[in-house]
Amino acid sequence: MNRVLFLLGLLLAFALPACSSGSSGPAPEVTPDDPVPDPVPGPVPDPDPDPDPDPDPDPLPVVNLGDPRPDLTADQLAAFQRGREVFLKRFKPSEGMGPLYNATSCKSCHSAPVPGGGSDLYRNFYVAQYGNEFFASNLPGLPSPVVPAFGSVSNPEFTLEGGRRSMPDNVGIFEVMADQRNAIPMFGVGLFELISDTTILANSDPDDANGDGISGRANSDGAGLGRLGSKAQSNNIELFTRAPLFNQMGITTLPFLGTGATVSAGHTAFIAQASGNPNDPTTDFDAVPDPEMAASDLGDLIAFSRFLAPPQKKGFNEAAVRGEVEFANIGCVKCHIPALESSQGPVEAYTDLLIHDMGPELAGKVSFGVPQASATDPDTTEAEWRTAPLWGVSHIGPWMHDGRASSLDEAIRMHGGEAQAIRDAYIALPETARFEILEFLRHL
Numbered sequence: 001m002n003r004v005l006f007l008l009g010l011l012l013a014f015a016l017p018a019c020s021s022g023s024s025g026p027a028p029e030v031t032p033d034d035p036v037p038d039p040v041p042g043p044v045p046d047p048d049p050d051p052d053p054d055p056d057p058d059p060l061p062v063v064n065l066g067d068p069r070p071d072l073t074a075d076q077l078a079a080f081q082r083g084r085e086v087f088l089k090r091f092k093p094s095e096g097m098g099p100l101y102n103a104t105s106c107k108s109c110h111s112a113p114v115p116g117g118g119s120d121l122y123r124n125f126y127v128a129q130y131g132n133e134f135f136a137s138n139l140p141g142l143p144s145p146v147v148p149a150f151g152s153v154s155n156p157e158f159t160l161e162g163g164r165r166s167m168p169d170n171v172g173i174f175e176v177m178a179d180q181r182n183a184i185p186m187f188g189v190g191l192f193e194l195i196s197d198t199t200i201l202a203n204s205d206p207d208d209a210n211g212d213g214i215s216g217r218a219n220s221d222g223a224g225l226g227r228l229g230s231k232a233q234s235n236n237i238e239l240f241t242r243a244p245l246f247n248q249m250g251i252t253t254l255p256f257l258g259t260g261a262t263v264s265a266g267h268t269a270f271i272a273q274a275s276g277n278p279n280d281p282t283t284d285f286d287a288v289p290d291p292e293m294a295a296s297d298l299g300d301l302i303a304f305s306r307f308l309a310p311p312q313k314k315g316f317n318e319a320a321v322r323g324e325v326e327f328a329n330i331g332c333v334k335c336h337i338p339a340l341e342s343s344q345g346p347v348e349a350y351t352d353l354l355i356h357d358m359g360p361e362l363a364g365k366v367s368f369g370v371p372q373a374s375a376t377d378p379d380t381t382e383a384e385w386r387t388a389p390l391w392g393v394s395h396i397g398p399w400m401h402d403g404r405a406s407s408l409d410e411a412i413r414m415h416g417g418e419a420q421a422i423r424d425a426y427i428a429l430p431e432t433a434r435f436e437i438l439e440f441l442r443h444l
């Protein structure tokens, strides 16, 4: 990992005011959300210099970011609306929040530009494990690689500084490996569940049989083929709701559908290795009896994530039309596939839902999931990332898995590894052509 960024990240994570809780005494009965004041507006999405002069002659109904999908039944819409309240709700310790947490609501991180979106850098958190390539383990006392920054813990391996946890350099003789994460937006993610394994695997080329330098491969959660998360490590929305509830907020739940929520059966291409049983209840050691969330609220929260509408394209101006052609010509579409077929028509997310080695600069240290076997890639996924969906991409900076890019142009220039040659082709373009590609991205 980039050492400077890592150190900067440490500063970001630990130097910001942690007025939330003193480390001594019982957790106060307040909602310690947003310990940091509203941030100075961070990197703003690139301004759109062209206000789309020619209106679409036959415009689609406008669906704004954060709206529900327009095709929902009345019951689904009602569940979405109730789920939105759960998503916005700040949980209190008396309601089960904690004892360890990074935030007190889903919206704390998925906030920009509207609930369901991304977040600024100050909300970044760490994932960490210790060990070596044969054996990697969560930090002592933690149920997952997510390292909660706040809350009380009795484990002496950790120190608490003003309520914020500090990351040890080592556990025993083993180095601690840590990466940062910046929230990724959730608009349209429910549609990823409707894309079949066959469709996803059709684009994978784990051994780079066609010799184009790109070996996209599928990831899995051990039971079902992955679609969600920065490493496509998770199969379905239920898992990606119960996990942040527990790991980010300390809210325990019973499975809603459990394995019944898995949207595709385990695939024989994968080693059978379960990475957490979806039928396990989550439990913790605070005074509030588990489960801490009613099944009805959990179901509604799942409905909210599942039914968020995908971002809607803006009518393309001439520059965006040319940019779309260049985006295809130089090969961005090899990973950012414009549309994948689903049971409800094409999903225009500009991703293959596969993971790619993006080179040493972007590589992390923590592996997630059980990837498709490959002759060219290791059995673990440290260096690989899911092709980021590009729909709505101009609304959700900062960019890349840890928010290290503060503009779209910078994000593209950071592509390495399998994307290196195509990144170089982008840099070699005349400036107008680069502008047109960015203009295209700003219309997605």
Ligand code: HEC
Pocket (backbone or CB within 6 Å): 102, 103, 104, 105, 106, 107, 108, 109, 110, 123, 125, 181, 182, 183, 184, 185, 186, 189, 227, 228, 229, 230, 231, 237, 240, 241, 244, 245, 248, 249, 301, 305
């Ligand atoms: C502390 C910040 C934080 C909080 C709080 C948080 N998230 Fe996230 N969310 C993230 C990050 C970071 C990712 C990407 C994680 C990864 O690396 O896979 C993410 C990813 C997701 C995704 C997958 C999106 C995709 O494109 O695959 C969903 C769904 C999601 N979160 C739902 C929720 C829900 C529901 C809640 C509340 C229970 C929640 N999140 C709370 C930071 C957060």
Ligand code: HEC
Pocket (backbone or CB within 6 Å): 214, 230, 327, 330, 331, 332, 333, 334, 335, 336, 356, 358, 362, 385, 386, 387, 388, 389, 390, 393, 398, 399, 400, 401, 402, 408, 411, 412, 415, 418, 419, 422, 423, 426, 437, 441
């Ligand atoms: C080899 C596959 C591959 C190719 C080719 C590729 N990308 Fe990407 N792209 C990715 C991956 C993987 C990520 C996520 C990396 C991360 O999160 O660190 C990404 C991220 C991005 C992002 C940031 C999105 C976000 O939400 O943070 C943009 C913008 C982008 N790509 C544009 C492009 C453009 C333009 C091209 C062509 C010049 C291109 N990409 C070529 C795989 C690829």
Ligand SMILES: [Ca+2]
Pocket (backbone or CB within 6 Å): 096, 097, 098, 099, 250, 251, 252, 284, 286, 288, 292
């Ligand atoms: Ca709890």
Ligand SMILES: [Ca+2]
Pocket (backbone or CB within 6 Å): 205, 208, 209, 210, 211, 212, 213, 214, 215, 216
């Ligand atoms: Ca290939």
Ligand SMILES: [Ca+2]
Pocket (backbone or CB within 6 Å): 096, 252, 283, 284, 285, 286, 287, 288, 289, 290, 292
């Ligand atoms: Ca409890």
